[in-house]
Amino acid sequence: MNLRIETIRECLDGVIPGLIATCDGEGVPNLAYLSQVQFVDNQHVALSYQFFNRTRQNILVNARVRLLTTNPLTAAQYVLTLEYLHTETSGPLFEQMKAKLAGIASHTGMAGVFHLRGADIYRILGIEQLPGPTLTPPPPSLNYLTALRRSTNRLATCASLTGLLDTALDCLESEFALHHVMLLMHDEGRGRLYTLASRGYPESGVGSEIPFGAGVIGICAREKTPIRIGFMTKEYAYGRAIRDSAAADGMADALETAIPLPGLPEARSQLAVPIVAHDRLLGVLYLENVADLHFGYDDEDALVAFAAHLGMAIHYHQQVEELAEELPANDHGKVESSGQPLLVRYFAGSDSIFLDDDYLIKGVAGAILWALLSDFVARRRTSFTNKGLRLDSRIRLPGVSDNLEARLVLLQRRLAERGAGIHLHKTGRGRFALAVDQPLQLLDG
Structure with a gap:
């Protein structure tokens, strides 16, 4: 095979529908337009199986097909000789094709008609470029x-x-x-x-x-x-x-x-x-x-x-x-606070946090914040560690794959956006501090 399918993938995105040729058991040919061709690897492509029609009946008795594709940028045409192997009705490849077909159907006004039944997997036996004039492709937008x-x-x-x-x-x-x-x-x-x-x-x-x-x-x-x-x-x-x-x-x-x-x-x-x-x-x-x-x-x-x-x-x-937790750092928390108390409400069922009547966060990040604020109000504690949070039974981390540091980043950014006077600051590797600008009133439930 002189051509590799990866070099002509522009033909496969459905801008210009492909044309598939099949034969039945008696050798009678049939031509049909094809909504979608999906690149799998350099030896395989997947074709959309949407209808139980003549094409489908033919490939079940004669696995060899020819597929005509057109490059929408150059008008170059290619004929692929394929051999049907099997059909997938679930999994990553099926979901890729299902999503792409939904877009094609919507674009062509066939949203109520196109429905992916399966992804038909074919082995590529050959690729041939048809003779004829072509256009110069536009330069790529970036390298x-x-x-x-x-x-x-x-x-x-x-x-x-x-x-x-x-x-x-x-x-x-x-x-x-x-x-x-x-x-x-x-x-x-x-x-x-x-x-x-x-x-x-x-x-x-x-x-x-x-x-x-x-x-x-x-x-x-x-x-x-x-x-x-x-x-x-x-x-x-x-x-x-x-x-x-x-x-x-x-x-x-x-x-x-x-x-x-x-x-x-x-x-x-x-x-x-x-x-x-x-x-x-x-x-x-x-x-x-x-x-x-x-x-x-x-x-x-x-x-x-x-x-x-x-x-x-x-x-x-x-x-x-x-x-790599560092030695305890100096307390960077702001313990002195003044002004009207901020009401912090916590709902244990969803670990949701409300500041006054405004929703802030829920889930693990909400449980973390409630634990931090509870310790701050009860003991004026402002310094914390990742390891300490992981061992804190109040937070109920789901396990080793809990993305704890990402949740702390989420909480820090959400508090900053809310501008409610509660702040988290990194004070070292695996360490952070809590600062509060005004008195807190905690309400559980």
């Missing part, structure tokens, strides 16, 4: 290898998790020209992902949540695979995804306490990439754009590599904070 090299070098210089998160978003904006980004961490105990950092939105959305398995982000997390959509689709819109999931969980009445998830109201392209370290899901990197087909296979490849490096860096910084 992905250069952007990746510069970004990973910058991530390697970070001395803390907070610095790493800020640098990661800076890299995505300055090196990859990505201006709308969210970084969400995995709350394994609650089956949620929570926003830890974002870029390009009027509100940061720090502390907002998305249920595991909901929308592009949740499916990416569940399957630990990138999910890319090139056209707007209602099926994967986040307002609907969150509300449907909450209603199914009996949480509809609690939505008013949620922090709104940031996002573009008219995002036409979406890409979610898992952040994994040592085969454990840490979180998801989510990117969006208002243009159709903004993200291609090259973007996906580069950002998967970026997320892999970021995942190992996050894992390293969280381990360092746990294992």
Whole structure:
């Protein structure tokens, strides 16, 4: 095979539908348009199985097919000779194709018609370029290898998790020209992902949540695979995804306490990439754009590599904070306070915290804050350690994969955004201090 499928992946995104040729057992040919072709690797592609039609009947008796694809940038046409192997009806590849097909269906007005029954896996037997005039492709918008090299070098210089998160978003904006980004961490105990950092939105959305398995982000997390959509689709819109999931969980009445998830109201392209370290899901990197087909296979490849490096860096910084605790530092807390008391209400069922009547945070971060404030009010304690929190039975950490340092960063950022006069400050590796500007009144329940 002279051509490799990875060099013509622009043909596979459904801009120009493919044409598939099959034959039945008697040798009678059939031609049909194909909605989607998915790159798997250099030996395999997956085709969308949507209808039990003539094409489907033919491949079950004659596994050899020919597929005509067209490059939308150059008008070059290629014929792929394929052999059907099997069909997948669940798993990462199926979910990738299901999400992409939803976007294609919405774009073509076939949202109520297109339904992915399965991902048909084919072995590539040959690729041939058809003769004919072609156009000169436009120059690439950026050099992905250069952007990746510069970004990973910058991530390697970070001395803390907070610095790493800020640098990661800076890299995505300055090196990859990505201006709308969210970084969400995995709350394994609650089956949620929570926003830890974002870029390009009027509100940061720090502390907002998305249920595991909901929308592009949740499916990416569940399957630990990138999910890319090139056209707007209602099926994967986040307002609907969150509300449907909450209603199914009996949480509809609690939505008013949620922090709104940031996002573009008219995002036409979406890409979610898992952040994994040592085969454990840490979180998801989510990117969006208002243009159709903004993200291609090259973007996906580069950002998967970026997320892999970021995942190992996050894992390293969280381990360092746990294992390398310094000697006790001077008390940096602000014990003297004045003014009207701040009412802090805590609800143990969800570990939710309200400052006066305003929702602040819930989950493990809420349990952490309640423990810190309880110690501050009872003993005027202001210095704390990561190790101490891990041993504190009041917090009920879910286990070793609890992303404790990320939760502290979340809490620190949420308090800063709220501006309520409660502050967390790093005072050393594995150590932090609490400062309070006004008297506190704690109310449990």
